Amino acid sequence: MELFQRLKRKVKKLLYGRKEMAVNLAYDLWAPTYDEQPENLVVYLNEMIFDEMMATIDMHNKIVTDVGCGTGKHWQKILYKKPAELIGYDVSHEMLAQLRKKYPTAKTFISNNNHLNELTNNSCDVIVSTLVIGHIEDLASTFIEWNRVLKNNGDILITDFHPEMLSKGASRSFQFNEAFVSIKSYKHTIPQICQLAKSVNWELIKITEKRVDDSVKYFYKGPQSIEIFEKSVNAPLVFGCHFKKIG
Numbered sequence: 001m002e003l004f005q006r007l008k009r010k011v012k013k014l015l016y017g018r019k020e021m022a023v024n025l026a027y028d029l030w031a032p033t034y035d036e037q038p039e040n041l042v043v044y045l046n047e048m049i050f051d052e053m054m055a056t057i058d059m060h061n062k063i064v065t066d067v068g069c070g071t072g073k074h075w076q077k078i079l080y081k082k083p084a085e086l087i088g089y090d091v092s093h094e095m096l097a098q099l100r101k102k103y104p105t106a107k108t109f110i111s112n113n114n115h116l117n118e119l120t121n122n123s124c125d126v127i128v129s130t131l132v133i134g135h136i137e138d139l140a141s142t143f144i145e146w147n148r149v150l151k152n153n154g155d156i157l158i159t160d161f162h163p164e165m166l167s168k169g170a171s172r173s174f175q176f177n178e179a180f181v182s183i184k185s186y187k188h189t190i191p192q193i194c195q196l197a198k199s200v201n202w203e204l205i206k207i208t209e210k211r212v213d214d215s216v217k218y219f220y221k222g223p224q225s226i227e228i229f230e231k232s233v234n235a236p237l238v239f240g241c242h243f244k245k246i247g
Contacts, residue, residue, distance in 0.1 A: 020182045020183065020185070021181055021182065021184065022184055023091055023092075023135045023184055024091040024092050024093075026174075026183040027070070027090075027091065027092035027094065027095050028092050028093060028094040029094075029181065030095075030174050030176070030181070031071065031092060031094035031097065031098050032094070032098065034070065034071050034073075034095065034098065035071055035073065035098070039219060041216055042131075042161065042237055044216070044219070045210035045216070045238040046130060046131055046159050046210075046238050049159050049208050049210055049238055049240035050074060050077075050130055050240065051077070052240075053208065053240050053242050054074075054078070054081070054128075056205075056206075056242065057126065057155045057242075058081075059078060059081035059082070059083045059125075059126055060081060060083070061082070061084045062083050062084060062125035062126055063084055063087070063123060063124045063126070064078055064083045064085070064086050064124070064126045064127075064128065065086075065087045065089065065116065065124045065126070065128070066078070066086065066087070066088045066089070066127075066128050066129070067089050067111070067116070067128070067129040067132060067146070068089065068090055068111075068129050068130065068131070068132030068135075069088030069089060069090050069095075069096075069108065070090055070092070070095045070098075070099070071095055071098040071099050072088065072099035072102055072103055072106065073130075074128065074130065075088075075099070075102070075103060075106075078128070083126075085107065086106075086107070087107050087109070087118075087119070087124075088106060088107070088108040088109070089108070089109050089110070089111040090108070090110065090111060091110065091111050091135075096108045096110070114136060114138070114141065114142045115145055116145055116146070120149070121148055121149065122148075122149070122150070122151050122152070123149055124149045124151060124154060125150075125151055125154050125155070126154060126155045126156075127146050127149075127150060127154070127155070127156045127157070128156075128157045128158075129156075129157070129158050129159075130157075130158075130160075131159060131160055131161065132160065133158060133188060134160050134166070134172065134185045134186060134187065134188065135172075135183065135186070136186065137186050139188055139193070143196050143197060143199075143200050144200060146200075147200040147201070150245050151245070152245055152246070152247040153244060153245060153246070153247070154244070154245045155205075155242065155243070155244055155245075156202060156241075156242070156243040156244070157240070157241075157242055158241045158242075158243070159238060159239065159241075160188075160238070160239065161237070161238060162209065162236040162237055162238055162239045163188065163189045163190065164236050165236065165237055166185075166187045168235075171183075171185070190207065190239060190241070193241060194207075194241070197241070197243050200245075201245060201246050201247075202243035202244065202245055203243060203245075203246050204241065204242075204243055205244055206242045207239065207240070207241050208239065208240040208241075209236045209238070209239045209240075210236065210237055210238045210239075211234050211235060211237065212232045212233055212234065212235050212237060217229055
């Protein structure tokens with residue numbers, strides 16, 4: 001706790017003069033309140049996409065790896081499907097600490113340079129990674145590493161901020177006290193992602209997009225927010241890709 005308080009004080013001094021914060025540092029700071037986002041539209045739509053994709057694959061008695069697991073936001077749903085093992089990787093010590101509060105026996109590891117060093121070749125049946133790949137600069141090497149640990153016919157479920165939204169100026173950020181913290185990120189287009197997946201012999205099963213429409217209008221509150229809603233109607237906010245590794 002003392003270490004975390006020192007971290008908060010240090011970060012607070014840096015916030016105002018810094019454009020983007022390193023991913024691990026930012027999520028260390030966000031971790032204690034990360035699960036408290038009841039009015040976050042991106043999180044809401046991401047949950048919808050993840051649920052739809054997860055419903056199409058079998059996780060029973062499978063080895064599932066959650067890359068960028070954070071606080072274990074999806075773990076209750078995954079564990080309900082009774083996998084043989086659920087393994088989590090994240091760059092943030094504090095996010096994993098929050099996860100272990102909910103799942104004390106969880107098998108988790110810090111991801112260094114996007115490597116999954118604790119996993120052997122062809123040892124995993126399913127990889128899930130939600131709202132993560134935009135934080136990864138070298139996506140090609142990351143997919144090669146995921147492919148290494150994935151069994152033939154294994155499934156890959158990916159969600160992220162839609163690149164069209166990012167092109168219009170949206171950023172990955174959160175509020176810390178009176179400041180907004182912008183997190184270091186990279187834009188990967190959906191065609192680029194699919195091409196990289198194809199290069200490691202992943203077959204595209206389905207792409208899903210969630211857009212702003214009347215069903216989510218209640219997320220926009222106040223006169224200024226309604227104006228933003230009207231300008232955003234039909235804009236894609238989140239996307240998901242389901243791939244399968246072929247032999």
